[in-house]
Amino acid sequence: MDVIIDNLPLYWEGFLRTLFLSAVSGVIALLLGTVLAAARVSPVAALRGFSMTYVEILRNTPLTIAFFFAAIVLPRLGVKFEQFEVAAIIALSAYTAAFIAEAVRSGVNSVPVGQAEAARSIGMKFSQVLNLIILPQALRTVIPPLINILIALVKNSSVAGAFFVLELFGYGRQLANSNGDQVLAVLLGVAFFYLLITVPLGILASTVERKVAIVR
Amino acid sequence: MSSVLYDVPGPKARRVSLIGSVVGSLLILGLLAWIISTLAQQGIFEGRRWAIFTRADVWSLLGNGIGATLSAAAVAAVIAFPLGLLLCLLRISDLPAIRIPTRIVLEFLRGMPVVLMMFFVLLVFGTNQFIAVVAGLVLYNAAVFAEIIRAGIQSLPKGQREAGLTIGLTSFQSRMMIELPQAVRRMMPSLVAQLVVLLKDTSLGYIVAYGELLRAVQVMADFLGTQFLFPIFFVAAAIYIAINICVSRIAVWIERRGSKKAAGGVAKAEPAAVETAAK
Numbered sequence: 001m002d003v004i005i006d007n008l009p010l011y012w013e014g015f016l017r018t019l020f021l022s023a024v025s026g027v028i029a030l031l032l033g034t035v036l037a038a039a040r041v042s043p044v045a046a047l048r049g050f051s052m053t054y055v056e057i058l059r060n061t062p063l064t065i066a067f068f069f070a071a072i073v074l075p076r077l078g079v080k081f082e083q084f085e086v087a088a089i090i091a092l093s094a095y096t097a098a099f100i101a102e103a104v105r106s107g108v109n110s111v112p113v114g115q116a117e118a119a120r121s122i123g124m125k126f127s128q129v130l131n132l133i134i135l136p137q138a139l140r141t142v143i144p145p146l147i148n149i150l151i152a153l154v155k156n157s158s159v160a161g162a163f164f165v166l167e168l169f170g171y172g173r174q175l176a177n178s179n180g181d182q183v184l185a186v187l188l189g190v191a192f193f194y195l196l197i198t199v200p201l202g203i204l205a206s207t208v209e210r211k212v213a214i215v216r
Numbered sequence: 217m218s219s220v221l222y223d224v225p226g227p228k229a230r231r232v233s234l235i236g237s238v239v240g241s242l243l244i245l246g247l248l249a250w251i252i253s254t255l256a257q258q259g260i261f262e263g264r265r266w267a268i269f270t271r272a273d274v275w276s277l278l279g280n281g282i283g284a285t286l287s288a289a290a291v292a293a294v295i296a297f298p299l300g301l302l303l304c305l306l307r308i309s310d311l312p313a314i315r316i317p318t319r320i321v322l323e324f325l326r327g328m329p330v331v332l333m334m335f336f337v338l339l340v341f342g343t344n345q346f347i348a349v350v351a352g353l354v355l356y357n358a359a360v361f362a363e364i365i366r367a368g369i370q371s372l373p374k375g376q377r378e379a380g381l382t383i384g385l386t387s388f389q390s391r392m393m394i395e396l397p398q399a400v401r402r403m404m405p406s407l408v409a410q411l412v413v414l415l416k417d418t419s420l421g422y423i424v425a426y427g428e429l430l431r432a433v434q435v436m437a438d439f440l441g442t443q444f445l446f447p448i449f450f451v452a453a454a455i456y457i458a459i460n461i462c463v464s465r466i467a468v469w470i471e472r473r474g475s476k477k478a479a480g481g482v483a484k485a486e487p488a489a490v491e492t493a494a495k
Binding site for chain 1: 225229233236237238240241244254255258260323324326327328329330331332335336339340412416417418419420422423430433442445446449452453456457460461464
């Protein structure tokens with residue numbers, strides 16, 4: 001136990017960096033994912049095709065491959081980063097955006113056809129139908145799955161620890177190496193800090209699910 | 217669905233859409249051309265760099281990597297599924313003394329990064345890398361399988377269990393003979409989708425130095441020289457993605473096949489879609 005208390009500042013720093021990575025990648029992925037979902041339902045065939053290809057490839061790419069690409073292959077190709085956090089954020093947000101796009105799209109599909117028909121029959125344009133009628137309803141059904149994706153994002157950010165970013169898992173590895181006799185305590189400490197993020201988010205997801213559920 | 221969002225396009229809208237498509241395609245092609253020309257300036261497309269794929273030892277190393285990836289995934293899946301069934305039965309037990317601790321364990325396992333569990337097993341139990349990778353995958357995926365099957369059992373009509381109990385089956389018999397078979401069938405698409413996640417997560421073995429596909433890439437790049445990093449990485453990533461897309465397609469196929477069947481077949485797996493949405 002002493003090893004956790006002695007190294008509390010390191011844990012705290014790792015915890016904050018994990019939060020930072022997750023928050024920045026989460027915001028980028030939400031924006032990119034929504035744009036991809038909108039492209040997927042748009043009338044322009046090229047956008048639909050691009051969005052579909054992106055989602056299909058990224059969803060089937062292991063996260064470690066995405067990280068390997070961003071952190072090790074990209075610098076070899078001449079894309080240099082000041083900090084490895086940038087590579088981690090690129091990998092995490094590109095990967096998560098694909099899942100968010102799928103979730104938003106299935107949310108759009110869950111809105112009954114009659115809603116869109118009614119909106120169009122009173123003379124709304126495509127953008128109005130999407131912005132005023134479909135998306136507000138779709139977002140409600142989408143919020144619980146989105147929170148689950150964000151939980152996965154927090155857990156996924158641990159991969160960054162293996163690619164030169166010192167976040168929670170990265171510090172955990174370092175501490176485990178320097179305190180070989182107290183590995184159990186060190187790693188349980190890391191686990192505790194992850195649960196500190198994921199468990200409240202999970203409770204939030206199920207609360208929101210009950211609150212915003214639309215009975216159809 | 218998407219066609220309901222807008223009118224059947226008239227001549228003007230078709231023209232706008234066509235222009236949009238052309239401009240969009242040009243932008244995407246331009247981006248691709250820029251990437252390719254940047255890569256070409258780095259000398260990525262020199263034949264010498266790709267000539268290594270004519271060597272048998274490169275392919276045998278890649279093959280070893282694929283074998284290590286697939287064997288870890290297969291062993292983990294075979295252990296995780298029965299364990300998931302067991303955890304599910306404990307999780308829905310009538311006895312709070314069994315149900316509540318199981319729930320806490322499941323929440324704990326699902327809230328944990330898989331790589332942390334692999335690392336934990338590796339260091340605390342001092343196992344070899346293969347066992348650490350498999351153990352991490354088993355712990356996490358058994359918990360997810362348990363939640364998926366639980367969602368399947370809860371989606372069954374109440375009458376199924378009531379009928380089972382009425383004809384004199386015990387609670388356990390009703391679970392095993394009436395509810396589980398239906399729940400597993402219903403949740404087949406989600407279960408197969410989770411298999412894709414499991415397969416993808418074997419790449420985390422790279423982090424604990426298990427000799428899977430990505431580790432093989434790293435080893436070859438270190439050994440042959442970094443100028444070969446990109447070609448080897450490209451081929452390995454393509455193999456990984458191709459395998460995953462195949463398994464994903466199987467999931468979609470099972471879902472389609474199921475939805476054609478009448479009631480009692482595979483139903484839409486809404487609740488579990490949440491569980492497997494990410495990762």
